[in-house]
Amino acid sequence: METLAPLLYLVSSVLFILALRGLSHPETSRQGLNFGILGMCIAILTTLITPAIPSYGLIIGGIVIGGTIGTITALRIKMTALPQLVAAFHSLVGLAAVCVAIAAFHNPEAYGIGTLGHIHISSLIEMCLGVAIGAITFSGSIVAWGKLQGIISGKPLSFSGQHLFNICFALALILMTALVCLTGSTSVFWGIILVSLVLGVTLIIPIGGADMPVIVSMLNSYSGWAAAGIGFTLQNPLLIITGALVGASGAILSYIMCKGMNRSFLSVLLGGFGADHTPTAAGGYGDKAAKIGSADDAAFIMKNAARVIIVPGYGMAVAQAQHVVREMADILKAHGVDVRYAIHPVAGRMPGHMNVLLAEANVPYDEVFELDDINRDFAQADVAYVIGANDITNPAAKNDSSSPIYGMPVLDVERAKTVLFVKRSMGSGYAGIDNPLFFGDNTLMLLGDAKKMTEEIVKAIES
């Protein structure tokens, strides 16, 4: 048993690595998922058969309760609400880490890290670190969840001296950790939890809605570091390995999202983006006026096109237009038109969100292309059909150095022969920035609800 348990933990670590490896292609992804589930089962069963656990009643009860809640939530959740679900799940990992650390602090004998009040210093440091990251993940994720759900305003809420405030809190955490190590005081330990909870809120609340993909990824990373911290405390390599894998994964996703918006990670953390822009009045960009088209015009142009690229944004998902867009694509394909989809890294509200939404609408994944793979092809395309997207197509990011999104990689839709831009009104985008594309010579604005407009186009093509 003494050597068997570490061996089995190693097996499940390897299975977790294989699970992530499987996601390198949709074909192998389902097998990867099975590896992950198997790894988790091995980890849980191995722990249950160790002699440290004589009573099973409460454990089985807990797994049944949690499993039921988790299963029902996961089966019911709509794919548009995925970012909220993931944020909520992150908060649970954070809270679980806090609970485990508290349990270890009050009953260190069970984990073999000392006796009550006499826990080894290195264990105490790790415990404080784990509990702090866990608590920040918990409260931060709750705020992120509230912002995504629309309960808390997506506008950045900043207050004067907030950075100073956060720095003071961080310093207080370090001091309190030192105090816990020196005195083993329970009340200071609880103080760390409290301060970390407040810090989680003040860190995330100033961050604007447009930066949420970065924040969700960052919290994903934090939940991993929290698990690794607990792994150090419990001297369990499986937790350390898994925590490091998850932490690295979240960090990479945050990096990709930052690059997709041309924002530095620090500036996202400092917050306040998307607040101070008063969009200029509709219809007036210099002396140019936007050309407004109808569904019939759009149908005519697309029917006679050879190559159409559809550029979806989060607005398409909000309008629930993805199914009718796919229907339109099917009809166009039947007319011999080549249809493809172009996806910007930050098109949805979390990494890869738009791919999932299109997949849900039965769009084959080999028709969907990432920015780098398709951007050159806009020059050969007859039509770019922009639906529910705005900022990710804004040419100002390339040629207007005064634009707040200057330098952000954008889809070169204006290179297509015609740009069909579906939009509810002439207002600005999610980040509150004007888009000169509306007034381009080859742009036809289709004003209306994304779903209704596409339905009308479908009807017009068929007739």
Add this chain to the structure above:
Amino acid sequence: MQDQPTTLTNEALNLSITAEQLSDQAHKLALDISSYNFATSGHESFVMMGFTIFVLACFVGYYVVWRVTPALHSPLMAITNAISSVIIVGALIASGPDNMSFSKIMGFIAVVLASINIFGGFIVTRRMLSMFKKKG
């Protein structure tokens, strides 16, 4: 003449008692030393080993995650969410003892939270992955 053997046996008895006490002390000392080793240097060496494992796992994670196709970044987040709930291992140990205690309750809460994540995370990943289909 008769006293001599008695004093001799008495002395032998005393000697044996002292020897026993001495061996007891030695045993206790040995135990102390061994537990001291476990308590301090044993743990210190785990910190170093744990750190080694941690850094290497970060590198493995880095290279594996960069190979994940961007189309599957959402399932990646959901599955990492589920596997980070392997923290349930610590929760199980806390909620294992026979006697009810504060840390057992904390362990129970952590088991519930982690289970929500494990089941929820894996199921939502499965839902997403089953949607990704090829052309035709």
